[in-house]
Amino acid sequence: MKKELKDTIIVELGNLLKEYAHFYLVNTEGLNAEKTSALRRNCFKQEVKMVVVKNTLLHKAFEASDIDFEPLYGCLKGNTALLFSNTANVPAKLLKEYTKEGVPALKGAYAEESFFVGADKLEELASLKSKNELIADVVALLQSPAKNVVSALQSGANTIHGVLKTLGERPE
Numbered sequence: 001m002k003k004e005l006k007d008t009i010i011v012e013l014g015n016l017l018k019e020y021a022h023f024y025l026v027n028t029e030g031l032n033a034e035k036t037s038a039l040r041r042n043c044f045k046q047e048v049k050m051v052v053v054k055n056t057l058l059h060k061a062f063e064a065s066d067i068d069f070e071p072l073y074g075c076l077k078g079n080t081a082l083l084f085s086n087t088a089n090v091p092a093k094l095l096k097e098y099t100k101e102g103v104p105a106l107k108g109a110y111a112e113e114s115f116f117v118g119a120d121k122l123e124e125l126a127s128l129k130s131k132n133e134l135i136a137d138v139v140a141l142l143q144s145p146a147k148n149v150v151s152a153l154q155s156g157a158n159t160i161h162g163v164l165k166t167l168g169e170r171p172e
Helices: 003-019 033-045 055-064 070-075 090-096 119-127 131-169
Strands: 022-027 049-053 080-085 105-111 114-117
Touching: 003 049, 003 055, 003 080, 022 090, 033 049, 033 090, 049 055, 055 070, 055 080, 070 105, 070 114, 080 090, 090 105, 090 119, 105 119, 114 119
Parallel strands: none
Antiparallel strands: 022 080, 022 105, 049 080, 105 114
């Protein structure tokens, strides 16, 4: 591979690292062409960008980045594919579907501005909530007390109305 081509690939990888907030390093060793194609299709459906890359070029892209990716340097061995996503837990959920087969296996990830190294972190990554999920939880928590107050007032009004009606109908 010519140096110009390598430099271009490093720059493109650097742009992808800036463009996407989260990425996963995955070991694709043992995937045949059919399974790789199926994985790519599933990634596309989930809005995850899959890129197979040489470890040395990825290492150089990491070094050129503004973020210190040193904890992930040890993951750069064997076949490596990058799964880029703007939602932290989507690639993890996608990889969980394949865990029965053992391939592809998680090497490491950069999600929610944190590093996760090792295949044992897949459950933790899959349980991460996205920004939209967290906002929905906060809104639900904020609405809950208001709904309880309205419900109590409505039921109390019905009860008071029933009591007054009963008292009004009672002979003196």
